[in-house]
Amino acid sequence: MLEVLKQQVYEANMALPQNNLVTLTWGNVSQIDREKGLFVIKPSGVDYDALRPEDMVVVNLAGEVVEGEMNPSSDTPTHAFLYRHWQQLGGIVHTHSKWAVAFAQAGIPIPAAGTTHADTFYGDVPVADRLTKEEVDGDYELNTGYSIARVFDREKIDPMALPGVLTNDHGPFTWGVDAQDAVHNAIVLDVVAEMDYHTMQLNPSQDLHVPQYLLDRHYFRKHGKGAYYGQKNSNKVSSK
Numbered sequence: 416m417l418e419v420l421k422q423q424v425y426e427a428n429m430a431l432p433q434n435n436l437v438t439l440t441w442g443n444v445s446q447i448d449r450e451k452g453l454f455v456i457k458p459s460g461v462d463y464d465a466l467r468p469e470d471m472v473v474v475n476l477a478g479e480v481v482e483g484e485m486n487p488s489s490d491t492p493t494h495a496f497l498y499r500h501w502q503q504l505g506g507i508v509h510t511h512s513k514w515a516v517a518f519a520q521a522g523i524p525i526p527a528a529g530t531t532h533a534d535t536f537y538g539d540v541p542v543a544d545r546l547t548k549e550e551v552d553g554d555y556e557l558n559t560g561y562s563i564a565r566v567f568d569r570e571k572i573d574p575m576a577l578p579g580v581l582t583n584d585h586g587p588f589t590w591g592v593d594a595q596d597a598v599h600n601a602i603v604l605d606v607v608a609e610m611d612y613h614t615m616q617l618n619p620s621q622d623l624h625v626p627q628y629l630l631d632r633h634y635f636r637k638h639g640k641g642a643y644y645g646q647k648n649s650n651k652v653s654s655k
């Protein structure tokens with residue numbers, strides 16, 4: 416079943432090593448068929464060089480395997496939670512891209528410091544709350560999903576205006592209307608994280624945020640004023 420979707424998800428997963436967003440078997444991509452209530456995700460721990468479209472695993476929104484010989488990604492509960500929590504999501508990516516992971520490990524949001532960022536993310540990319548020992552010892556991946564939703568719900572951020580997050584101590588998740596859109600956002604996220612790191616080195620005392628009018632100009636030029644309008648001043652997302 417879902418052979419076309421498996422091919423799309425396979426190609427999106429292969430884009431992760433092609434864009435230097437992952438090493439070894441790290442990372443994963445999924446995409447959902449909302450009508451069927453099923454999503455397709457990469458199998459767990461499989462080397463990208465050995466990956467095939469037919470290896471993709473079909474999962475329901477409860478995170479249960481519906482079709483597939485291999486175990487689904489270990490992050491499947493996080494993907495399933497996010498699909499349940501936000502109906503707008505069509506595709507989700509998790510990577511260990513190095514510059515975004517550096518910000519995630521430092522617990523620092525990726526600031527909306529330039530127009531490169533503003534074209535894709537309507538504000539700072541926030542850091543999710545650090546998981547407690549109980550959350551880690553419990554259903555770790557599900558609790559990762561809860562930590563992501565908590566920061567967006569608390570800060571009243573439209574997830575489609577700001578399609579990415581840094582899970583504390585871990586790494587980035589991005590999303591979009593489909594898997595390819597989510598991969599695009601994962602690529603942009605790591606590029607702007609690297610740019611921001613160097614900007615911070617060049618001028619540590621500067622407030623890195625672009626002015627709201629420039630954030631608006633770039634974001635709405637690309638996404639339209641009506642689409643995914645985020646909260647005003649959302650580029651001032653507070654750090655954790």
Ligand SMILES: O=C(CO)[C@@H](O)[C@H](O)COP(=O)(O)O
Pocket residue numbers: 440441442443457458459460461487488489490509511
């Ligand atoms: O963060 C981790 C492991 O620390 C996982 O996200 C891996 O990066 C990918 O795991 P699989 O998708 O292969 O299960």
